[in-house]
Amino acid sequence: MDGQRRSELARRMSDLANSFWAGEAEICRAFWAVPRTSEEQAHWLRLQVFKEMYGSGLHTNPEGIIRGILDDLRADVERIETRADREAYDRDLRVLREEFAHFRLYADILEGITGEPINLAGLRSWQLAQDRRLGEVRQGARERDKRLGALAVGFTEGGGSAFFYVGRDIGGDPVSEEIARACRVVFEDELEHGEHGAHELDEALETEEEWTQVREMVVAICQQRLRMRYEMFGFPVDEGRIAEIAEGKIEPLLMTAS
Ligand SMILES: [Fe+2]
Ligand SMILES: [Fe+2]
Numbered sequence: 001m002d003g004q005r006r007s008e009l010a011r012r013m014s015d016l017a018n019s020f021w022a023g024e025a026e027i028c029r030a031f032w033a034v035p036r037t038s039e040e041q042a043h044w045l046r047l048q049v050f051k052e053m054y055g056s057g058l059h060t061n062p063e064g065i066i067r068g069i070l071d072d073l074r075a076d077v078e079r080i081e082t083r084a085d086r087e088a089y090d091r092d093l094r095v096l097r098e099e100f101a102h103f104r105l106y107a108d109i110l111e112g113i114t115g116e117p118i119n120l121a122g123l124r125s126w127q128l129a130q131d132r133r134l135g136e137v138r139q140g141a142r143e144r145d146k147r148l149g150a151l152a153v154g155f156t157e158g159g160g161s162a163f164f165y166v167g168r169d170i171g172g173d174p175v176s177e178e179i180a181r182a183c184r185v186v187f188e189d190e191l192e193h194g195e196h197g198a199h200e201l202d203e204a205l206e207t208e209e210e211w212t213q214v215r216e217m218v219v220a221i222c223q224q225r226l227r228m229r230y231e232m233f234g235f236p237v238d239e240g241r242i243a244e245i246a247e248g249k250i251e252p253l254l255m256t257a258s
Pocket of ligand 2: 099157158189190193
């Protein structure tokens with residue numbers, strides 16, 4: 001495959017993803033278009049706290065993403081021999097730090113609202129049905145093809161940071177302002193996590209067939225991500241609109257720096 005064809009496929013993959021990211025952003029904007037009570041914010045915060053700890057199938061470890069990265073780091077510490085190994089290990093340390101910070105940021109806001117500590121034993125019960133399904137879709141992609149599935153999962157991590165992008169601009173009350181501050185931090189980190197996934201994808205895919213397979217996996221994951229956000233934010237748009245977004249009837253998300 002020549003470089004021109006490779007860039008063409010990468011651009012098409014990025015366009016496809018951008019439409020889905022726009023859909024996630026539209027759902028979040030619809031939710032925050034009206035002032036929300038602390039209890040309404042707590043509804044999605046509970047799922048987000050769960051997601052930052054467990055990752056909803058981002059990591060193969062059933063104990064979740066934080067525990068998964070910790071276990072990987074512990075297992076790999078005696079295997080880091082090359083420059084590339086050291087670079088990858090250092091990145092994993094940073095990602096662990098970032099994912100824990102995300103968990104902390106949202107957990108602190110939630111604890112501020114409820115006045116209750118985050119009961120880790122009960123954390124799994126905060127997962128919503130469509131997020132559980134997202135974990136299954138990610139796992140299904142890896143079962144179809146371990147390497148390509150992992151690439152599709154990495155590429156779609158964080159949903160282009162669209163939810164955090166929108167969350168940065170909310171305000172009007174102390175809880176919303178705290179959410180916006182958290183989203184500003186998470187937005188920057190997740191943007192990089194997604195870009196890293198896109199870079200890995202471009203480097204790894206060799207044939208038309210591989211691009212096609214990953215594209216199918218990306219569509220399946222992104223459609224389920226949309227369902228997850230829809231449930232997470234209490235179904236703030238029409239069901240019909242979700243179907244339209246899933247068919248690509250939406251302007252791609254153009255993020256502007258602010
Ligand atoms: Fe995160
Ligand atoms: Fe992440």
